[in-house]
Amino acid sequence: MRIIDVTEITNHIKEMCIEANHFLAQDMDSAMKSAADTEKSPLGKQILCQLQENLKIAGEDMIPICQDTGMAVIFMEIGQDVHFTGGILEDAVNEGVRRGYTEGYLRKSVVNDPIIRENTRDNTPAVIHYEMKPGEQVKITVAPKGFGSENMSRVFMLKPADGIEGVKKAILNAVREAGPNACPPMVVGVGIGGTFEKCALLAKKALTRPVDEHSDIPYVEELEKEMLEKINRTGIGPGGLGGTTTALAVNINTYPTHIAGLPVGVNICCHVNRHAVRVI
Numbered sequence: 001m002r003i004i005d006v007t008e009i010t011n012h013i014k015e016m017c018i019e020a021n022h023f024l025a026q027d028m029d030s031a032m033k034s035a036a037d038t039e040k041s042p043l044g045k046q047i048l049c050q051l052q053e054n055l056k057i058a059g060e061d062m063i064p065i066c067q068d069t070g071m072a073v074i075f076m077e078i079g080q081d082v083h084f085t086g087g088i089l090e091d092a093v094n095e096g097v098r099r100g101y102t103e104g105y106l107r108k109s110v111v112n113d114p115i116i117r118e119n120t121r122d123n124t125p126a127v128i129h130y131e132m133k134p135g136e137q138v139k140i141t142v143a144p145k146g147f148g149s150e151n152m153s154r155v156f157m158l159k160p161a162d163g164i165e166g167v168k169k170a171i172l173n174a175v176r177e178a179g180p181n182a183c184p185p186m187v188v189g190v191g192i193g194g195t196f197e198k199c200a201l202l203a204k205k206a207l208t209r210p211v212d213e214h215s216d217i218p219y220v221e222e223l224e225k226e227m228l229e230k231i232n233r234t235g236i237g238p239g240g241l242g243g244t245t246t247a248l249a250v251n252i253n254t255y256p257t258h259i260a261g262l263p264v265g266v267n268i269c270c271h272v273n274r275h276a277v278r279v280i
Helices: 006-022 026-038 042-061 089-103 160-182 196-206 218-232
Strands: 002-005 071-079 082-085 127-133 138-145 154-158 186-194 247-257 262-269 276-279
Touching: 002 006, 006 082, 006 089, 006 138, 006 276, 026 042, 026 247, 071 089, 154 160, 154 196, 160 186, 160 218, 160 262, 186 196, 186 218, 196 247, 196 262, 218 247
Parallel strands: 002 082, 071 127, 186 247
Antiparallel strands: 071 138, 138 276, 154 262, 186 262
16 A cells, blocks of 8 residues: 655646646657758748747746646546545645646636636635546646637537448548638547546546557557548648648547447647656
8 A cells, every 4th residue: 555645646746747748748849849840831931840849938938838737637547445534635636737737827727607608816725637547646737728629629429320431531521610610730638438528538548648649459559640631631721821730639538338429539739738647
């Protein structure tokens, strides 16, 4: 049994909120640089170079890489042999978000009720997802999600007869509808299977997978590659102004589902696809 005081979780979450909002993850940094090298449109290449310059200034001057510092989405993978002391884990996570956004001078974008809409002034509460794992480690993923791209995400409740071609059509429709609103080049997270809410969660978590890693399921890997190619042929391009780089990656997760359904979630993220990961 490993004992962890929840103040340790608070400190990590605080640091990770600041880190994710100021520095691009290594996989995304490499993907952006590669896109700038391979983009065929002169205007698209110019935009990608401008985005690179923005990222450079953000890192050097400790300015957020985007003015929308997002709603904090936290994935907690907790070893079943871990015991937390010193308080409630969820309170500790939210305290970390509060400190990260206030002490890091990050924009507070969360309102306390979807209709009344009074700002909570500290970007809490976070959206927290828990998953139990074997062992005594805790993996924390902090993924601040801006709503320019979040608003472009979709859930499709397809019929089983729609099959894989229906899945492809759904993904392409979501991307085309998003167009420039998702701040391309985008990363497209897709969840296939489960239920209405499960496919959306699968899609959200898919965005946290490194963009240079494919699914270990052969047909899913092929689908990821095919959809990336087709999305980049839409011509939406960087900034939505045309080009050959509309998406940097398509990450797909799957899950068993009911005999009568084929749920598909498409969670689109902008070109920064912010995420920070730590294992403690």
